[in-house]
Amino acid sequence: MPGTLQGIEACIPALRRYALALLRSRQDADDLVHDTLLRALDRLHTNREDDVRPWLFAIMHNLFVSQLRRARTRPGGPTLENVDEGALGIAGTQEDALRSRDVVRSLDLLPPEQRVVLLLISIEDLSYAETARVLGIPVGTVMSRLARGRERLRQIMRGEAPARPYLRRVK
Amino acid sequence: MSETERVISEDDLHAYVDGRLSSTRAHEVELYLQAYPDAAARVADYQAQREALRAAFAPRLAEPLPSALNLGRLIEARLARRRAPWRVAAGVVLAFGLGGAGGWILGALPPRGIPALAREAAMSYAVYVADPHRPVELRATQRGVMIRWLSRRLDRTVAPPDLSAFGYRLLGGRLVATERGAAALFVYESNHATRLAVFVRPMAARDSTRIKLIDVGEHDGCAWIDRGAGYTVVGAEPYDRLLGLSRQVRKQARATG
Numbered sequence: 001m002p003g004t005l006q007g008i009e010a011c012i013p014a015l016r017r018y019a020l021a022l023l024r025s026r027q028d029a030d031d032l033v034h035d036t037l038l039r040a041l042d043r044l045h046t047n048r049e050d051d052v053r054p055w056l057f058a059i060m061h062n063l064f065v066s067q068l069r070r071a072r073t074r075p076g077g078p079t080l081e082n083v084d085e086g087a088l089g090i091a092g093t094q095e096d097a098l099r100s101r102d103v104v105r106s107l108d109l110l111p112p113e114q115r116v117v118l119l120l121i122s123i124e125d126l127s128y129a130e131t132a133r134v135l136g137i138p139v140g141t142v143m144s145r146l147a148r149g150r151e152r153l154r155q156i157m158r159g160e161a162p163a164r165p166y167l168r169r170v171k
Numbered sequence: 172m173s174e175t176e177r178v179i180s181e182d183d184l185h186a187y188v189d190g191r192l193s194s195t196r197a198h199e200v201e202l203y204l205q206a207y208p209d210a211a212a213r214v215a216d217y218q219a220q221r222e223a224l225r226a227a228f229a230p231r232l233a234e235p236l237p238s239a240l241n242l243g244r245l246i247e248a249r250l251a252r253r254r255a256p257w258r259v260a261a262g263v264v265l266a267f268g269l270g271g272a273g274g275w276i277l278g279a280l281p282p283r284g285i286p287a288l289a290r291e292a293a294m295s296y297a298v299y300v301a302d303p304h305r306p307v308e309l310r311a312t313q314r315g316v317m318i319r320w321l322s323r324r325l326d327r328t329v330a331p332p333d334l335s336a337f338g339y340r341l342l343g344g345r346l347v348a349t350e351r352g353a354a355a356l357f358v359y360e361s362n363h364a365t366r367l368a369v370f371v372r373p374m375a376a377r378d379s380t381r382i383k384l385i386d387v388g389e390h391d392g393c394a395w396i397d398r399g400a401g402y403t404v405v406g407a408e409p410y411d412r413l414l415g416l417s418r419q420v421r422k423q424a425r426a427t428g
Binding site for chain 1: 189
């Protein structure tokens with residue numbers, strides 16, 4: 001157990017980062033991490049790997065998806081549009097900051113199923129196989145969502161794509 | 172491209188962006204990108220995207236952790252919920268009737284004999300064994316030091332039993348306090364990350380008892396008195412396994428003592 005618990009503890013900063021990237025509000029993000037940790041502690045026996053990271057991200061993903069479902073059926077609930085401007089801790093030069101803000105805003109225009117793939121792979125450094133396990137989809141689907149997500153993000157940032165927001169749809 | 176080269180796929184381009192290709196394959200992709208500027212421009216954009224995303228959320232990692240996300244506190248809160256002190260006490264009362272522990276609950280003398288062992292085990296289990304980080308003072312790697320130290324403090328030879336036949340490996344040991352002096356606590360862990368505790372304490376009682384089932388709150392346990400020492404075994408195991416483990420502990424303790 002100590003190995004597992006230490007592994008979980010070591011993942012908390014990354015879980016907070018991923019949750020913030022998903023929800024964009026610090027408080028909502030930390031609430032999601034909190035729920036994830038509680039569920040992980042209740043289900044320690046369901047983890048069969050040495051590396052607890054994919055297992056934790058899978059728990060968080062499932063909670064996130066059910067949260068979105070609830071929000072959809074409950075008007076006035078938290079939405080992905082309530083972007084906490086201060087949520088983007090942006091360091092570096094001003095140019096970096098502009099580019100970061102830009103890419104984050106553009107990210108909102110991606111369908112959620114592409115967005116989560118992009119975040120898990122680009123930011124959290126999960127392998128393609130791990131991402132497939134976290135999301136419960138085949139690796140081939142991960143690859144096609146990654147390719148479509150990156151290409152769409154590229155077009156948006158070049159001003160080539162219609163800025164049609166996809167904020168709620170999640171498979 | 173020569174015919175001997177494998178075709179570069181879209182997946183290869185993304186694996187290249189994510190640094191997931193072997194150096195050989197990455198080199199092949201680079202040759203391909205030199206030949207196809209459109210693909211090269213696309214890959215460069217993907218790389219910039221990736222870096223921008225990482226930069227945007229990197230500061231989050233350095234943020235101090237709010238106490239609501241402190242794993243130790245979450246575990247404590249969970250344990251407190253499951254094993255409120257009155258529940259431990261109630262469990263002991265249920266197991267032993269009002270004769271032994273009842274007197275203690277009503278504010279008289281602390282329990283003696285096996286009820287005392289059960290109570291000490293419940294407290295030590297909650298405080299030490301449930302601690303995810305430092306359940307023990309001396310690790311199993313310092314077995315010799317641990318045996319000498321605990322034996323000196325308990326004034327009798329105590330050694331951690333070998334429970335590997337039951338799938339438990341020793342994490343280590345520590346000294347714990349009881350109303351009647353020092354006791355030794357050995358902590359074990361299985362491959363399924365479940366923990367098992369073995370307590371040993373010298374006892375005034377000279378009579379030996381049978382191995383008895385005790386209730387230590389969240390878990391079951393076994394306790395017995397043998398040749399001037401009290402023993403308790405506590406873990407998340409069914410009673411028949413605990414009984415088997417206890418018999419093994421008793422057998423090895425007799426061989427040591």
